[in-house]
Amino acid sequence: DAGVTQSPTHLIKTRGQQVTLRCSPISGHKSVSWYQQVLGQGPQFIFQYYEKEERGRGNFPDRFSARQFPNYSSELNVNALLLGDSALYLCASSLLWQGFNTGELFFGEGSRLTVL
Amino acid sequence: DQQVKQNSPSLSVQEGRISILNCDYTNSMFDYFLWYKKYPAEGPTFLISISSIKDKNEDGRFTVFLNKSAKHLSLHIVPSQPGDSAVYFCAASGGGADGLTFGKGTHLIIQP
Numbered sequence: 001d002a003g004v005t006q007s008p009t010h011l012i013k014t015r016g017q018q019v020t021l022r023c024s025p026i027s028g029h030k031s032v033s034w035y036q037q038v039l040g041q042g043p044q045f046i047f048q049y050y051e052k053e054e055r056g057r058g059n060f061p062d063r064f065s066a067r068q069f070p071n072y073s074s075e076l077n078v079n080a081l082l083l084g085d086s087a088l089y090l091c092a093s094s095l096l097w098q099g100f101n102t103g104e105l106f107f108g109e110g111s112r113l114t115v116l
Numbered sequence: 117d118q119q120v121k122q123n124s125p126s127l128s129v130q131e132g133r134i135s136i137l138n139c140d141y142t143n144s145m146f147d148y149f150l151w152y153k154k155y156p157a158e159g160p161t162f163l164i165s166i167s168s169i170k171d172k173n174e175d176g177r178f179t180v181f182l183n184k185s186a187k188h189l190s191l192h193i194v195p196s197q198p199g200d201s202a203v204y205f206c207a208a209s210g211g212g213a214d215g216l217t218f219g220k221g222t223h224l225i226i227q228p
Contacts, residue, residue, distance in 0.1 A: 040220065048213065106159075
């Protein structure tokens, strides 16, 4: 069975541009979460979506937005990119919206964004 | 302010010996704790978890200990194997809508 898939795997943008990252969850999983991992830090929670509704939001500015589609895939959008947005963006899926409590949170390989 | 702290950026252990990774937390609302393992160019993978109502959870070579009064948890790997070389993240959850809070990670190196 396919795991969590993310695209693109790598991309380079310049300051002020906008970026869209995509995520397909494991088949049957209805919850998708997004995390940002800056070099040398642990992943930091950005959003969680369950059944197409936002269920949680981390401490990120409004330049960050996301949505979940009827097929449970998700997009993360970041507007007006800053140098500090350079990071690995991880998508994770789970069957239930609180699946992360029991460790049933499965991560993709991430999309590495470089902002120049 | 970091709510989950892993104070050892790296740890080197000889193959066959015990590896002990430590984690401290400050938020008393956390009630689930998890360890994730990450290889380069891969996403983190779940290793083991523990609920705050327990003080120990074991899964094969991996055991997690929780000391609530000290707000401290540790991961023991016995015996350590070369494939255990990876970055280990401690994570915590309050069960609400705030997702997981991760530490900065500890790079475990198993030496032959």
